[in-house]
Amino acid sequence: MAATLFAMFAIVLTMCLVGPQAVMSSVCHGGNCRKATCADMPNARGVVLVTGDHGRVERLNCVPTQNWQRVISINPLSPGGCGGNLVSGTKSDRFGRQRTLCTRRIGSRGCAEITVNPSSAYRYVKGRITGFQYNTPDGFPWNFKSLTESYVDGVSITQVSPWNQRKHIYTYAVAFGEGLHGPHCPCNSYSTWNPQPQFFVGRNYTCAEFPRLNNLHLWHFDPQDHLFEGGYSCGPDGSRTGRAPEFEVDTGRSSTDPISLRLCMDNNYLDEDIGLDFGEIYVSA
Structure with missing residues (x-):
């Protein structure tokens, strides 16, 4: 039980230390803008922050598309x-x-x-x-x-x-x-x-x-x-x-x-x- 709790603590600690990547703002072409997706970041791995509706920051879990x-x-x-x-x-x-x-x-x-x-x-x-x-x-x-x-x-x-x-x-x-x-x-x-x-x-x-x-x-x-x-x-x-x-x-x-x-x-x-x-x-x- 202690070993399990220690492993869970280590995972959480790693996530906190590594953290998500930098925030990506909206993708705009001409006058039209949309929220960024994982497809806009083909090399991204793990949690990525993007600017969502009304300026809220949202989390995406991206997998590289190579x-x-x-x-x-x-x-x-x-x-x-x-x-x-x-x-x-x-x-x-x-x-x-x-x-x-x-x-x-x-x-x-x-x-x-x-x-x-x-x-x-x-x-x-x-x-x-x-x-x-x-x-x-x-x-x-x-x-x-x-x-x-x-x-x-x-x-x-x-x-x-x-x-x-x-x-x-x-x-x-x-x-x-x-x-x-x-x-x-x-x-x-x-x-x-x-x-x-x-x-x-x-x-x-x-x-x-x-x-x-x-x-x-x-x-x-x-x-x-x-x-x-x-x-x-x-x-x-x-x-x-x-x-x-x-x-x-x-x-x-x-x-x-x-x-x-x-x-x-x-x-x-x-x-x-x-x-x-x-x-x-x-x-x-």
């Missing part, structure tokens, strides 16, 4: 930074301010897709996205839809086989918030309308609910809720967090299958949408 190959990068401010059939466009928020985001094409419904062929075999996939919601996405509204359809209002990340068969990797869903009548996240505890994800999603998902809204928030991209960065995000364990962690998935086998990122909605952009301002997907053997 052995990770970046296959998808979303940056709407750079030429071709959206990729696939996502488009970069300037959107107005409810205050009339302009923000450049990657979205589906005007008038489209269903999914807009980026598909990339990794340059080498991989087994592990990790990544993170952030964005903004428009109007009222529905989370997991239709449990009968398959992986090839727009089964989620959000982002679907999959492997695509040579026979065009998909294997689920991770899903980011966006649903109604407190005070609105509509589908909520599966982890929602204050509503009975909280449809569960499809069986193929399993526990590999994060769902964001934008906060209680009024009519001033609707029909605009909401600048006050940075999806998976602030507001409410939760996973299959039901825990709520303001900032969704970077996901990492073991696909179970080595593969060279293409990686696909799809931005999906079951209605057209006039009814609901998500605009992405950041996204990175990595693979590793």
Whole structure:
């Protein structure tokens, strides 16, 4: 018992002596700024401090990415930074301010897709996205839809086989918030309308609910809720967090299958949408 306590004390003492690395401020391009992530610090290891919402200092636990190959990068401010059939466009928020985001094409419904062929075999996939919601996405509204359809209002990340068969990797869903009548996240505890994800999603998902809204928030991209960065995000364990962690998935086998990122909605952009301002997907053997 004494030896165990001594070992625990040594670990805590080491953490205190070593401490986190220097604080990293927000990453800005043009007029758009976002919170720094581990992807912005590829050589960082362990706890890193970053400036979060309202100037608060937050802690990230980063793993070096030297052995990770970046296959998808979303940056709407750079030429071709959206990729696939996502488009970069300037959107107005409810205050009339302009923000450049990657979205589906005007008038489209269903999914807009980026598909990339990794340059080498991989087994592990990790990544993170952030964005903004428009109007009222529905989370997991239709449990009968398959992986090839727009089964989620959000982002679907999959492997695509040579026979065009998909294997689920991770899903980011966006649903109604407190005070609105509509589908909520599966982890929602204050509503009975909280449809569960499809069986193929399993526990590999994060769902964001934008906060209680009024009519001033609707029909605009909401600048006050940075999806998976602030507001409410939760996973299959039901825990709520303001900032969704970077996901990492073991696909179970080595593969060279293409990686696909799809931005999906079951209605057209006039009814609901998500605009992405950041996204990175990595693979590793």
